Amino acid sequence: MSVELELLLSFLLLIVSFFFIFFFITGSSKSEKSISAHLPKSYPLIGSSFAIKANFDRRIQWTSDILQNIPSATFVLHRPMGHRQIFTGNPTNVQHILKTNFHHYQKGSFTRHTLFDFLGNGIFNADGDTWKFQRQVASHEFSNRSLRKFVETVVNTELSQRLIPILSIAAANKTVLDLQDILQRFAFDNICKIAFGYDPAYLLPSLTPAQFAEAFEESTRIISARLNRPFPIIWKIKKLFRVGSEKRLQKSMSEVRNFAMNIVKEKKEELKQNSSLESVDLLSRFLSSGISDETFVTDVVISFILAGRDTTSAALTWFFWLISKNQHVETEILKEIQEKSNVAIFEEVKDMVYTHASLCETMRLYPPVPVDTKIAVSDDVLPDGTWVKKGTRVTYHPYAMGG
Template sequence: MVDFHFSASLVFSILIPILFFVISKLKTSTSNPTKLPKSYPIFGSFFAILKNRERYAQWTSEIITSTPNLTFTLRRPFGRRLVLTANATNVQHILKSHFNNYEKGDFFRSTLRDFLGDGIFNADGENWKFQRQVSSHEFNTKSLRKFLETVVDSELSDRLVPVLENAAAHETVLDFQDILQRFAFDNICKIAFGYDPGYLSASLPEEKLAVAFEKAVKLSSDRFGSFIPYFWKIKKCLNIGSEKQLKIAVRQVREFAKEIIREKKQQLDGKSGLESSSADDLLSRFLSSGHSDEDFVADIVISFMLAGRDTTSAALTWFFYLLSINPEVESEILREIKEKQEATSAYDEVKEMVYIHASLCESMRLYPPVPVDTKEALSDDVLPDGTVVRKGTRVTYHPYAMGRVEKVWGKDWAEFGPERWLEREEAAGEWRFVNRDSYTYSVFQAGPRICLGKEMAFIQMKRVVAGVLRRFRVVPVVVEGAEPVYIAGLTAKMKGGFPVRIEARAEAAS
């Protein structure tokens, strides 16, 4: 242990003065941010990465979109390389045609294992296949109808609308990002685990779980920015700093997950074999499949909590912000809401909301809930654009940058334009949605790992948009001229939350 402490101290004593020297030089530099970052012996482009760590997605997007083939190689410390691409042909190569050569990989799995364990979003191979197969039953049409009519609608009418009505009546400022996270968290717990945490109840309880979950997501994500992986591993071994905080947060999250599992086991034990085998929530299916090990099932629970809470809430947060600065889009959405409210069922109503669907796609083009995703090459390869990928190299496809490619989206790519997803049907005079292939628009991944919850996410988001906008205006509380900041982690966030005032519509539909 003495030798270990001495070695760590020696490394820091050598590197820290160099770090401060180079950072001081970077602060005085006026280099063009769209040029490839400078690379130094041993350090690679670490100093440029450090300088841009608060805007990593934006910085790498600027570089990618300035290159001819929409691909560049970022040199990391000690000779490690990271290939980043927004080239749709490369994305198809990685996610489909050479799928078996690109996995999450040891680096990604080890970095997130403390938090996500072997859950579906941190799994490869047979483990991933098993979890995906069991999970797929949750997303058929019957389950989607049930999700909308028994989960989303009750959470909307019994919790979200009353919270917004109260805020409107008392002119309260709400953090709408937090409200949407609470809404999504209740929804995923209900549909996936048959459990209601009541996180969006009227008192807006300060749940220890929510704080721990948020901290675990952030600190796990921060590991990827470490100078070398050994730094966070050293802190973990010594149980100090951010790693000590992460350990505490993860323990709290896992205890919550295991509590849900134990309650579900008791429910299943009290049912007959037929009732148990026909259980229709995700957790029941996993427990009934013979995988009753608490640690493994907790991994699955945490992964779905992450997906269900953070992705849809992130998408809706940026959607409502974009509506606030594009009133003409909001007017068109209100027109569609009034037209479709006579639909025979809630499910049919949201399925027919074409303009809202296009608006959500457009919002996620500009502000994807997952800004980047990384795979690791199992063997040497060459991407279609000629980029050489060595075994063990990490390859990142970049949805944030892909939404900013002028050749794909036009010179007006920076504008919020739902019409780019629509065509007019001449006979009926109505909008028709025009989809983009999943390799050009990779917000939901593509290929064998395409997001299972895509349709469920759209149903939930469209129902929220209609349910909120037909009754309220969402008005951001911002300093004049200020714009919200997009923060990239495991999922995207709006820095500092999304403070809004809620105004009741005089013309609200009954």
Template sequence: MINLELSSSILFLLLPLTLLFLKSICTTFFIKSSGKHAPRAYPLIGSLFPILQNRHRFIQWTSDLVNNSPTKSVTIHRPLGNVRVMTANPDVVKHILKTNFQNYPKGVPSRDKAYDLLGDGIFNIDGDTWKFQRQVSSHEFNTKSLRHFVEEVVETELNDRLLPILATGATTQTTVFDFQDILQRFAFDNICKIAFGYDPVYLAPELPEAKFATAFDEAVMITTGRIRSNLPLIWKLKRLLNIGSEHRLCNAISIVREFAVNVTKEKKLELEQKQTLNSVDLLSRFLNSGHSDEKFISDIVISFILAGRDTTSAALTWFFWLIYKNPSVEKEIIKEIKMKKEKLNYEDVKDMVYTHASLCESMRLYPPVPIDGKQVLNDDVLPDGTSVKKGSHVTYHIFAMGRSEELWGSDWMEFRPERWLEMGDDGWVFKGRDCYEYPVFQAGPRVCLGKEMAFLQMKMVATGVLRRFRVVPAMDDGVEPVYVSYFTAKMKGGFPVRIEERVI
């Protein structure tokens, strides 16, 4: 094993020298045009050097590239002929997500890279298996389920766990919470209860260490590294030798899968004891559908944890940051909250128009999922005139679209919920945007099933917290949080805050 690790270390020491040598050769003899607004590409290695130079700000860098392009699309050449078109053009987004949907699946390469973690879960597959999972899942998002989610699951988690923890922190000015972590705990408990009928009690007063959560975060981070890798041979070699990040990934996934298997086993036992086919949660529905294969069901559990835990908590983290930075918006939200009774029901939450607009505006600037990619099944020409070849990839850039002056005007950098509203006879009326201009929840056949559930949860949290407390960032003056992205976006290093009682 020592010899393997030594050989691997030598390989990675030689790699930068090899790349520098290739760069000198390519710069001297060959230059390939990628278009005026795309990074310069060289034979064999493509645009590897600017990609590596911007690897720590990949989302921001590629956002600038597409928004500076007249067509809102750029072609990026990765090593060994791997071509990826990145776009912030709504016409192109509609083309790949709806008009020519069948020609733009997730694709085998992406599926293979994420397979160890996501397996055959709904976010990692195409075809009949995807259709089946989507059909079964859709029954969980009817009005009855959403009402139960708001008035029982979220209400209980909010009043019995989240608010008491914040109240304890508000008693002293020295307590600093990582609010991102707290929101992840809150969302994790919620998704487990509504989807699996299981309460992990992750948001407890002592904020317990959770082996699963740590392993899940590491597995997501390393899997994202695989997907974005410019030299896949490196991670594949690591996996073959079971060293480095691939060794850590293997360990992390075993912990994640153990959790998913245990949840599944408990649910099977519960259903056997009840001796009934009545479905009360998502996991029951899948088990009662006749698909009891442990691996398949575990894939489904892991996918829904990824969707329910990370996306809403990411959106809320940036929402509370922006609310603090924009006190006039906070004032309007408080005004709306004061018009509602303290114990909200389903209709009350749905009717919170200004809060809804504020969340939309927050996700415009800081989308929970900043980019999403598809593989080209057959040669095609995109609506902006870009030709794409079979096997290449098209990525629509949600983060860039939220920063497009053409879509949002010259004040796109401002946090202004009013851009989502118009004044009616009885006050604000929500004015939605075309889903292909604002694909935060995807669009077309793969549009997010949990969109309404996510909004209901976020509005409940915003209302419950802001009614009683001020969330004050515990950062040095002038320090801005950094937006980083794996499968979902996070605030780098967490979101340190102090909690203050609000006087209304």
């Protein structure tokens, strides 16, 4: 082969290589630009504070939009003072966090300290052996036998004597009701009965306020706001000087804890007088397990009330809202109810396949817990390659995953 031909081939190879490199770089650049266009801008020291503040009232939808518009469904939110928070809607990452590498992702000191005034050492603010113990005892309460008795007694009474009459009267008089408020009251009564064996009678026809329920609602609202504050130092200063929302929190939490503690004491006395007492409530189960620390038992019960009230009422509110927008689904549910109406209550509920699927679809689109956060207790790498430093807040996003 001549020297000229070799030079020509080398030149052509160089041109082809150049174009390959050019298109590769250009393609990567466009992809990176497309991704960065959806990510919040970050600045030295303050991170993405401007974007966080601008989207504070729609933060769940905002972070969901970001996750749904980037291929990895994972991004890092830069908070003030160099703190990183990882958001993910990637199913493989979520499985890694909640199952495969579960022990490396816990509530952590940040969450525990933030929520301690409200939840104490309850199951939703505990890790390790404390969490395992509460889960084990509670799992017995939600066994098939206990759950059946609960449905047949507590829920059926609440439905037939309170919820249905209220809705029937409103329908007859064409009265407008706040369905979310009604369902919160319904869920609150139910969960207090299964948690304490106590009836707060929050869902009465008069719909009057109940001191314990109102104090619980106030505590929940303020403690949740703590978690979402971009600068935690603010609530800590307010707590130190007992001003503003932190002053209200101390008052409402004092009411909740005093009320709950009195119920715990009464239940202990009741069990002491009748050790063979048959009860379906969670409080009796924990006290019968040998725990004598009343503060700890109170923490446990408050956690379960929080879980049962908010999740149930949120799911039911979205369920009825979606039914109102989809008449064909309503028709199918009513048809299924009529077909199963001659079956025993518990069996009837188990066999309602279409209704069950409708509820599941509701919770896929509008999960009662739209986001949840863990803290990495050691350095880790998520399956998609995202590096996680020890102490980093890692938030998985069920709402974004169901969209």
